[in-house]
Amino acid sequence: MLMTILDGSIVTVAMPAIQSDLGFTPVGLSWVVNAYLIAFGSLLLLAGRLGDLLGRRRMFLAGTAVFTAASLLAGVATSPGVLIAARFLQGAGSAMSSAVGLGILVTLFTEPRERARAIAVFSFTGAAGASLGQVLGGLLTDALAWNWIFFINLPIGLATLLVALRALPADRGVGLGAGADVLGAALVTTGLMTGIYAVVKIDEYGAGSAHTLGLGALALALLAGFLVRQAKAANPLMPLRILRSRSVSGANAVQMLMVAALFSFQILVALYLQKVLGYGAAGTGLAMLPATAVIGAVSLGVSARLIARFGERNVLLAGLVLLVGVLGLLARVPVRASYATDLLPVMLLAAGFGLALPALTSLAMSGAEEKDAGLASGLFNTTQQIGMALGIAVLSTLAATRTESLTAAGRPAAEALTGGYRLAFAVGSGLLLAALALAFTVLRAPGRPEAPSPAQNTETAAGTEAGTGMRTGTETGAERRTEARAAEAESPAPESPAPTAA
Numbered sequence: 001m002l003m004t005i006l007d008g009s010i011v012t013v014a015m016p017a018i019q020s021d022l023g024f025t026p027v028g029l030s031w032v033v034n035a036y037l038i039a040f041g042s043l044l045l046l047a048g049r050l051g052d053l054l055g056r057r058r059m060f061l062a063g064t065a066v067f068t069a070a071s072l073l074a075g076v077a078t079s080p081g082v083l084i085a086a087r088f089l090q091g092a093g094s095a096m097s098s099a100v101g102l103g104i105l106v107t108l109f110t111e112p113r114e115r116a117r118a119i120a121v122f123s124f125t126g127a128a129g130a131s132l133g134q135v136l137g138g139l140l141t142d143a144l145a146w147n148w149i150f151f152i153n154l155p156i157g158l159a160t161l162l163v164a165l166r167a168l169p170a171d172r173g174v175g176l177g178a179g180a181d182v183l184g185a186a187l188v189t190t191g192l193m194t195g196i197y198a199v200v201k202i203d204e205y206g207a208g209s210a211h212t213l214g215l216g217a218l219a220l221a222l223l224a225g226f227l228v229r230q231a232k233a234a235n236p237l238m239p240l241r242i243l244r245s246r247s248v249s250g251a252n253a254v255q256m257l258m259v260a261a262l263f264s265f266q267i268l269v270a271l272y273l274q275k276v277l278g279y280g281a282a283g284t285g286l287a288m289l290p291a292t293a294v295i296g297a298v299s300l301g302v303s304a305r306l307i308a309r310f311g312e313r314n315v316l317l318a319g320l321v322l323l324v325g326v327l328g329l330l331a332r333v334p335v336r337a338s339y340a341t342d343l344l345p346v347m348l349l350a351a352g353f354g355l356a357l358p359a360l361t362s363l364a365m366s367g368a369e370e371k372d373a374g375l376a377s378g379l380f381n382t383t384q385q386i387g388m389a390l391g392i393a394v395l396s397t398l399a400a401t402r403t404e405s406l407t408a409a410g411r412p413a414a415e416a417l418t419g420g421y422r423l424a425f426a427v428g429s430g431l432l433l434a435a436l437a438l439a440f441t442v443l444r445a446p447g448r449p450e451a452p453s454p455a456q457n458t459e460t461a462a463g464t465e466a467g468t469g470m471r472t473g474t475e476t477g478a479e480r481r482t483e484a485r486a487a488e489a490e491s492p493a494p495e496s497p498a499p500t501a502a
Contacts, residue, residue: 039091041385042193048378051100063096068157075150102377116304191222261431263391298354322352
């Protein structure tokens with residue numbers, strides 16, 4: 001996961017060197033990023049379901065192998081076409097491996113506190129990868145060459161394959177006959193690919209252009225056709241029962257809003273540091289390291305204990321409140337900011353992300369049955385990518401439009417840029433407030449169990465082929481948390497078996 005997320009951001013700092021070396025046009029250069037994002041975002045849902053059908057371990061190994069081979073191809077690329085093709089393959093490999101990652105975790109770690117710690121590590125690596133990518137991208141490009149931002153994946157990928165072969169238990173999956181819906185797969189993949197393409201090209205064509213609106217309408221029609229197909233298919237690719245859980249559907253909706261808003265923190269803060277305050281690429285990465293450090297400290301050291309004591313919903317709400325504060329402060333950032341007084345407090349408040357993401361991840365996986373764990377994992381990653389694409393399109397467009405308006409009014413360049421970033425931060429803060437309201441109203445409080453769906457009325461057989469002993473079915477995440485706390489109160493030994501909790 002660290003390698004997958006890191007690769008999404010490490011390329012951005014090396015773009016000028018790539019353009020100069022391979023002769024990219026300005027428009028063509030954007031496809032070094034877009035090819036990866038489109039393949040990654042559009043294939044996650046399909047890969048997650050195929051992991052349930054064919055085996056999550058098999059899908060993880062195949063995806064890691066594809067990503068590693070594509071990284072080698074990208075590193076030796078001598079033309080724009082080869083590099084773009086390699087980036088598309090990297091995105092496909094990333095989708096295959098990351099789509100089943102959460103599904104593997106929730107079947108391997110069944111004891112509540114162990115699972116909370118595992119999800120905290122998983123969440124932290126995503127946040128760390130985004131920040132480390134900018135630092136490593138600058139260092140590798142300056143010290144060696146742009147090719148090494150891809151070559152660095154080779155030893156990591158090979159090591160991951162060797163460890164996974166030994167560490168991950170074999171699982172057969174439920175078989176293609178349980179959900180080999182070819183038409184549904186074509187509809188959802190084409191719909192997501194069309195939608196993400198339309199979003200990433202908004203900067204070039206404009207939000208109200210015929211290109212954007214036409215492709216957006218086509219994407220919505222394809223996705224609507226997919227949902228209709230899933231409701232009628234005998235063996236659906238995505239059984240709609242997974243969306244009946246308030247935890248699953250609510251957590252995914254909250255995540256989409258949260259990730260869209262936090263694009264303004266991850267990307268626009270970096271642009272502000274470079275274009276307004278004059279930081280270099282490596283200096284920008286180092287300036288944002290305190291945010292990575294505090295997110296890691298909260299994710300790995302605090303979040304699991306807080307979730308066990310207060311429940312996922314309460315921890316999520318607290319994290320979102322802190323994140324609203326982050327973007328609220330950034331919406332007032334001055335042109336001549338002091339890092340110590342204006343930016344460091346913002347970096348420290350980013351601890352809210354270390355609270356919110358592990359709680360959201362637990363909620364998103366809590367309502368899924370064991371046989372749908374890969375699908376739930378793929379869905380969670382898909383909404384994350386859609387949120388990121390929307391954040392890039394909406395917030396960057398708003399910032400650019402505001403900057404152009406201020407420049408036309410005669411404002412200095414630094415002031416005009418800052419004004420654009422402020423608007424994006426303010427809108428991002430509004431998105432977080434919407435996420436907070438949605439989490440408060442839709443997600444259940446601890447101790448208030450959801451009404452079971454018809455598909456949950458039968459207890460799923462305990463245990464996987466690896467002997468995990470998962471409990472799913474009529475128990476909801478809230479019920480399992482209540483039982484787990486009762487068991488802990490009666491027996492203080494941490495090794496005591498406990499019901500599964502999200």
